[in-house]
Amino acid sequence: MKRIILTGDRPTGKLHLGHYVGSLQNRLKMQQDPDNHVYVMIADQQALTDNAKTPEKVQKSVTEVALDYLAVGLDPEKTTIFIQSQIPQLAELMMYYLNIVTVSRLNRNPTVKSEIQEKGFNESIPAGFFMYPVSQAADITAFKATHVPVGEDQRPMLEQTREIARDFNRIYHTDALIEPDIILPPKGHGRLVGIDGKGKMSKSLNNGIYLSDSADDIQKKVMSMYTDPNHIRVEDPGQIEGNVVFTYLDVFDDDTEKVQELKDQYQKGGLGDVKIKRYLNDVLQAKLQPIRERREEASKDLDAVQAMLKAGSEKAEKVAAQTLDEVKNAMGINYFK
Numbered sequence: 585m586k587r588i589i590l591t592g593d594r595p596t597g598k599l600h601l602g603h604y605v606g607s608l609q610n611r612l613k614m615q616q617d618p619d620n621h622v623y624v625m626i627a628d629q630q631a632l633t634d635n636a637k638t639p640e641k642v643q644k645s646v647t648e649v650a651l652d653y654l655a656v657g658l659d660p661e662k663t664t665i666f667i668q669s670q671i672p673q674l675a676e677l678m679m680y681y682l683n684i685v686t687v688s689r690l691n692r693n694p695t696v697k698s699e700i701q702e703k704g705f706n707e708s709i710p711a712g713f714f715m716y717p718v719s720q721a722a723d724i725t726a727f728k729a730t731h732v733p734v735g736e737d738q739r740p741m742l743e744q745t746r747e748i749a750r751d752f753n754r755i756y757h758t759d760a761l762i763e764p765d766i767i768l769p770p771k772g773h774g775r776l777v778g779i780d781g782k783g784k785m786s787k788s789l790n791n792g793i794y795l796s797d798s799a800d801d802i803q804k805k806v807m808s809m810y811t812d813p814n815h816i817r818v819e820d821p822g823q824i825e826g827n828v829v830f831t832y833l834d835v836f837d838d839d840t841e842k843v844q845e846l847k848d849q850y851q852k853g854g855l856g857d858v859k860i861k862r863y864l865n866d867v868l869q870a871k872l873q874p875i876r877e878r879r880e881e882a883s884k885d886l887d888a889v890q891a892m893l894k895a896g897s898e899k900a901e902k903v904a905a906q907t908l909d910e911v912k913n914a915m916g917i918n919y920f921k
């Protein structure tokens with residue numbers, strides 16, 4: 585069966601290894617299946633809901649994210665890559681959905697709740713930020729997405745989207761909107777830990793390895809990685825749990841036998857941190873070098889990147905316009921037909 589897949593990223597910086605294992609790899613696989621129609625959206629409007637005063641950061645990040653997409657091998661021939669703000673129908677859909685969503689329901693959205701805490705909004709929550717789950721419902725339903733690959737933290741958004749689609753269809757006696765299913769990242773690939781071992785890899789924690797990092801930067805970061813603080817001498821037995829080097833080897837090294845061997849040796853004692861870090865460095869360099877090279881190549885012609893985004897946005901707009909038309913028909917507000 586044909587699947588319509590839609591996902592996206594907030595452009596607030598370059599993409600890192602956490603994005604790579606958590607979503608990009610999965611998208612690459614999905615774009616290979618001719619039964620999938622894959623849309624990838626750069627959610628600049630959503631990024632602006634909490635970056636209103638720094639639009640230039642968002643604008644710059646749109647290009648960076650697009651370069652990251654091309655670098656990992658997202659293929660604009662197979663995947664429709666577009667920019668949220670260039671599809672006015674999304675905002676229009678949101679306008680109608682807002683009428684069937686209550687403020688108390690938005691207040692109960694756990695992701696929004698915890699983000700309000702994290703960002704320290706207190707009583708000064710931007711209204712646009714508060715409503716972004718409805719905007720996200722518009723993104724998803726505009727393309728009649730059947731599947732939305734996102735992290736576990738996005739589950740409440742999907743639940744709310746399903747509710748909106750269901751309520752809209754019931755109220756207006758239509759089947760214009762589709763209730764999408766969530767696709768979670770493969771086991772262990774969900775929230776990649778940062779190089780400090782403290783929390784999920786993120787820009788704010790400054791613990792990331794970026795797809796655009798130089799070979800030198802990668803090496804420095806690997807060498808500074810959190811391991812087992814009690815593994816002092818090479819001959820001491822070391823801990824695997826919480827040891828970032830082994831976490832990354834589990835995720836990035838395809839040679840699982842070799843990784844098991846290293847783990848056994850490390851736990852027994854006799855394997856030094858420098859050695860496993862050098863090994864991990866080789867593994868990461870081999871993965872990231874072709875990505876970095878493709879990125880450098882693509883960044884030589886930013887006009888072509890712009891043209892790619894424009895073509896994708898035009899394609900996406902046609903689809904969203906069709907859904908908006910159905911929505912307005914269902915509501916009886918297509919006056920001049």
Ligand code: TRP
Nearest residue numbers: 590591592593594627630720723
């Ligand atoms: N909220 C998503 C995130 O922070 C980004 C996003 C915006 C998105 N619109 C979307 C993801 C629609 C999937 C579908 O990662």
